[in-house]
Amino acid sequence: MPAKRPAARRPTMKDIARRAGVSESAVSFALNDRPGVSEVTRDRVRRVAEQLGWRPSTAARALSGEGSATVGFVLARPAHTLGVDSFFLQLVSGIQEVLADRHLGLLFQVAPDVEDECAVYRRWWAEHRVDGVLVVDPRTDDPRPDLLDELGLPAVVIGGAPDERHPGLSTVWADDAGAMAALVDGLHALGHRRIVHIAGLPGLAHTQRRIRALRAEAGRRGLGEVESVTTDYSDAEGAAVTRRLLEAPAPPTALIYDNDVMAVAGVAAAAELGFSVPADVSVVAWEDSALCRMVKPWLSALSRDSVEFGRTAATELTALLDGGPARTVRVPVPRLIERDSTGPARGI
Amino acid sequence: MPAKRPAARRPTMKDIARRAGVSESAVSFALNDRPGVSEVTRDRVRRVAEQLGWRPSTAARALSGEGSATVGFVLARPAHTLGVDSFFLQLVSGIQEVLADRHLGLLFQVAPDVEDECAVYRRWWAEHRVDGVLVVDPRTDDPRPDLLDELGLPAVVIGGAPDERHPGLSTVWADDAGAMAALVDGLHALGHRRIVHIAGLPGLAHTQRRIRALRAEAGRRGLGEVESVTTDYSDAEGAAVTRRLLEAPAPPTALIYDNDVMAVAGVAAAAELGFSVPADVSVVAWEDSALCRMVKPWLSALSRDSVEFGRTAATELTALLDGGPARTVRVPVPRLIERDSTGPARGI
DNA sequence: TCTTCGCACTCAAGCGCTTTAGCTCTGACG
DNA sequence: CGTCAGAGCTAAAGCGCTTGAGTGCGAAGA
Numbered sequence: 001m002p003a004k005r006p007a008a009r010r011p012t013m014k015d016i017a018r019r020a021g022v023s024e025s026a027v028s029f030a031l032n033d034r035p036g037v038s039e040v041t042r043d044r045v046r047r048v049a050e051q052l053g054w055r056p057s058t059a060a061r062a063l064s065g066e067g068s069a070t071v072g073f074v075l076a077r078p079a080h081t082l083g084v085d086s087f088f089l090q091l092v093s094g095i096q097e098v099l100a101d102r103h104l105g106l107l108f109q110v111a112p113d114v115e116d117e118c119a120v121y122r123r124w125w126a127e128h129r130v131d132g133v134l135v136v137d138p139r140t141d142d143p144r145p146d147l148l149d150e151l152g153l154p155a156v157v158i159g160g161a162p163d164e165r166h167p168g169l170s171t172v173w174a175d176d177a178g179a180m181a182a183l184v185d186g187l188h189a190l191g192h193r194r195i196v197h198i199a200g201l202p203g204l205a206h207t208q209r210r211i212r213a214l215r216a217e218a219g220r221r222g223l224g225e226v227e228s229v230t231t232d233y234s235d236a237e238g239a240a241v242t243r244r245l246l247e248a249p250a251p252p253t254a255l256i257y258d259n260d261v262m263a264v265a266g267v268a269a270a271a272e273l274g275f276s277v278p279a280d281v282s283v284v285a286w287e288d289s290a291l292c293r294m295v296k297p298w299l300s301a302l303s304r305d306s307v308e309f310g311r312t313a314a315t316e317l318t319a320l321l322d323g324g325p326a327r328t329v330r331v332p333v334p335r336l337i338e339r340d341s342t343g344p345a346r347g348i
Numbered sequence: 349m350p351a352k353r354p355a356a357r358r359p360t361m362k363d364i365a366r367r368a369g370v371s372e373s374a375v376s377f378a379l380n381d382r383p384g385v386s387e388v389t390r391d392r393v394r395r396v397a398e399q400l401g402w403r404p405s406t407a408a409r410a411l412s413g414e415g416s417a418t419v420g421f422v423l424a425r426p427a428h429t430l431g432v433d434s435f436f437l438q439l440v441s442g443i444q445e446v447l448a449d450r451h452l453g454l455l456f457q458v459a460p461d462v463e464d465e466c467a468v469y470r471r472w473w474a475e476h477r478v479d480g481v482l483v484v485d486p487r488t489d490d491p492r493p494d495l496l497d498e499l500g501l502p503a504v505v506i507g508g509a510p511d512e513r514h515p516g517l518s519t520v521w522a523d524d525a526g527a528m529a530a531l532v533d534g535l536h537a538l539g540h541r542r543i544v545h546i547a548g549l550p551g552l553a554h555t556q557r558r559i560r561a562l563r564a565e566a567g568r569r570g571l572g573e574v575e576s577v578t579t580d581y582s583d584a585e586g587a588a589v590t591r592r593l594l595e596a597p598a599p600p601t602a603l604i605y606d607n608d609v610m611a612v613a614g615v616a617a618a619a620e621l622g623f624s625v626p627a628d629v630s631v632v633a634w635e636d637s638a639l640c641r642m643v644k645p646w647l648s649a650l651s652r653d654s655v656e657f658g659r660t661a662a663t664e665l666t667a668l669l670d671g672g673p674a675r676t677v678r679v680p681v682p683r684l685i686e687r688d689s690t691g692p693a694r695g696i
Numbered sequence: 697t698c699t700t701c702g703c704a705c706t707c708a709a710g711c712g713c714t715t716t717a718g719c720t721c722t723g724a725c726g
Numbered sequence: 727c728g729t730c731a732g733a734g735c736t737a738a739a740g741c742g743c744t745t746g747a748g749t750g751c752g753a754a755g756a
Contacts, residue, residue: 010473010474010476012741012742012743013742013743014742022705022706023705023706023707024706024707024742024743024744025705025706025707025708025744025745026704026705026706028743028744028745029704029705029744029745032744034744034745035703035704036703036704036705037704037705038703038704038705041704041705053474054474055471055474055475056475056742056743057410057411057475057476057741057742057743058407058410058416058475058476058477059406059407059408059409059410059411059416059476059741059742059743060407060411060476060711060741060742060743060744061407061742061743061744062405062406062407062711062743063405063407063408063411063710063711063712063713063741063742063743063744064710064711064742064743064744064745065710065711065743065744065745066743066744068406068407070455073456085434085437086433088437089433089436089437092456092458093458096457096458100457103471105455105457105477106455106456106457107418107453107454107455107456108421108440108454108455108456109444109448109453109454110440110441110444122401123403123451125358126358126401126402126403127403127404127405127406128358128405128406128407128408128712129406129453234638235638235641235642261638261642264642265642268642268643268644271644290582290583290609291639291642293583294583294609294612294613294616294639294642294643295616295642295643296616296619360711360712360713361712361713362712370735370736371735371736371737372712372713372714372736372737373714373715373735373736373737373738374734374735374736376713376714376715377714377715377734377735380714382714382715383733383734384733384734384735385733385734385735386733386734386735389734389735404712404713405711405712405713407711407712407713408711408712408713408714408741409712409713409714410713410741411711411712411713411714411740411741411742411743412712412713412714412715412740412741413713413714413715413740413741414713414714476742
């Protein structure tokens, strides 16, 4: 049997210094593009480092005041909710693209709720683990911005509305209100008057933004029978709410679901009740994914580029880490992909 | 405007030492449950540490020879493949549960392919970033075990078959062959003779295991018209293959899909061709999720507890990190959840 | 010619922790 | 009473890197 080879030793700057015949400091200067060494020496050092396969020890770097070269990402969801959801993986994938370029690591954690999420930030901060964090699912009355402020941890909030109370945080957001307005506009033009919005978790900031936007639009147009119903994003609640709505005396003619999962569950529920989509009721999913093309009829959906969203967020965070000012950047409004689940209101 | 508060300073062991009136070493001994301090002192130190909210700096710990208290996880998938897939999030969620208990961080990275994945391992190793890694999607002819051996990086392979050539790696696996045998058994009993397996990526080890198992079962029963077709796991290929199969002169009467996404796409494709499920063709998904209950008919599926799978893998890795021996552990065989997409073969 | 720069580089301290060696008591034992 | 063991603690080195304070030297200026 093969004797367990001892793991190869990692080369250190001392090794490089010895081989290059200079001091450790010179090596440090050379490798970090700092002045203080001649170009010849710099080149020599770089070559030796390369040849030795040297990489800086993040631990040592972090200890001597540089950052940990790591950013954190917490997903605060109960485990069973982590179901069919393409958004987060895509987001993370976009984030990674940017981080990897800069050799930043991504420390990932899933937590059961926001309180635990805060505890994670505290721990990360105390343990010197991360230089900054990406915050998702901003809420109304969110404890996280205050905490991050207090800890002095650079952060970008993904999907939050601009927040003047926390000038230290960057924000990357989409204009839900605008998207909702456009959506209602389109449905209205198709003759829909009774529109219901099956929203997500009531505690999330963007849920409230959408609800407010819908109400405003309805008010502007004098639409009386327009409402939002909040849910937990699950297929079960999506189906249940749909059933309840369609069994009412004057059922809605258009349904806007805050995610693809509920929309799919919704059309199934509608079909069971004998409603045909889109003849009897139109359906739009606020989030596009392969799911929307897995059911009949194909679902019309608001589509955004989640990977790009992630890239943008990560870019903002790196800017912050580089000492740049906090910014608020808006990503493009999601675009409505019209498929087969939307049509003129019945009787038009 | 609020003056930017300076970030609170993190307390260090020196602070504790001062407040407790002992030396730094005593503090270290006390907090790490090492002999060398009296119980009274230990308690006092602990109290002070608690009260100061002290947490060890991972950087310093790592630098002085302890590990980095972090494990790595690379997902080698092209970004666009990161679609609707509940498996990984659930797996990661299970992993986290175990790691969080031990205050281990999870460094997460997505890479475009296995080669890049290897580069990531090398970098992580050189940068001292991780103490061990979790490897997913083991392949036939996989370069990773050799590399990890070479680097001396503790690792557990998730979903691999037991591997005698790499005694240093732990393995956590499910008995695909057994599951496949049971599955074929059930379908055979229902009268199915023409069974096709719409498999996943041909390069993955478990794909090959399933293909071999199917062939073996078919051979044992003298079933001639049994085959496996490999795909890229996408809904598009799932649908395309399904169409091709069903349009053949003697179409299969049972289809086994290697994931839920393809199965759903498959039934849609079947429906379009006028095949009714399960009357004309039975469908089984090898992977259960909410998806399977979002289509009509509800899909029969092989269900496994992915969260528990993650827990098991993480537990094995921590055992390895504690200096334990590499082990091979088998998780329960996935269980067939019979829903509405399987039935007797036509003509029985 | 001597001073004064500034460049290229070295020294050494320090980041927060672990760990080895050593030091000082106290009490037990011969 | 002297010795020795061990308990309880401290001092100091070291992990790999950064950085501010030198050092030596040749070239430019007086």
